[in-house]
Amino acid sequence: DTGVSQDPRHKITKRGQNVTFRCDPISEHNRLYWYRQTLGQGPEFLTYFQNEAQLEKSRLLSDRFSAERPKGSFSTLEIQRTEQGDSAMYLCASSSVGRSRTDTQYFGPGTRLTVL
């Protein structure tokens, strides 16, 4: 069990470009979450998947954002036509829904996006 991994760790892009981030959850975890963290703030929930189904999306997730988890394993988060306000750390977490109701979320190292 290697933990949650995210790629890339850092991304610098120009305004208007599209970017895609990848998250690989802990193996056998059936839930996967995306959060966004801006400087000096706590993470904010964006969306989550149970297996391949996207079950909830935050109002923070504008039409320029799309997330997928096609086979219920890794997930991608795409931002189209990036804006400077998209600059943030994008965090992925995973959890396993089992007998325990805690649904404890384990986080990856994050992808830091800078939009110039």
Add this chain to the structure above:
Amino acid sequence: GEDVEQSLFLSVREGDSSVINCTYTDSSSTYLYWYKQEPGAGLQLLTYIFSNMDMKQDQRLTVLLNKKDKHLSLRIADTQTGDSAIYFCAEASMNTGFQKLVFGTGTRLLVSP
């Protein structure tokens, strides 16, 4: 709705105890978590407590929950310089199926030698 608040900064000397405080607003059954974040890194889960508990201890960490005041604290005994980081309190409530974490703004702990 949920709202989580924390003090922004705490400074202690190595070897002292640190107490980081958090208040939350959701009155339904809830899980409350403490995460640690070092510069440029993701969040490391430290511990959690369910809202029907008053206290939980795990090695140097003690979590106290005052349900009446919706107040949560994290005590770190014998604080070390390696404990310097940002500590986030987070709530997952029954209202959202315990699925969505709502985080505070974080408390920056600085431990001086």
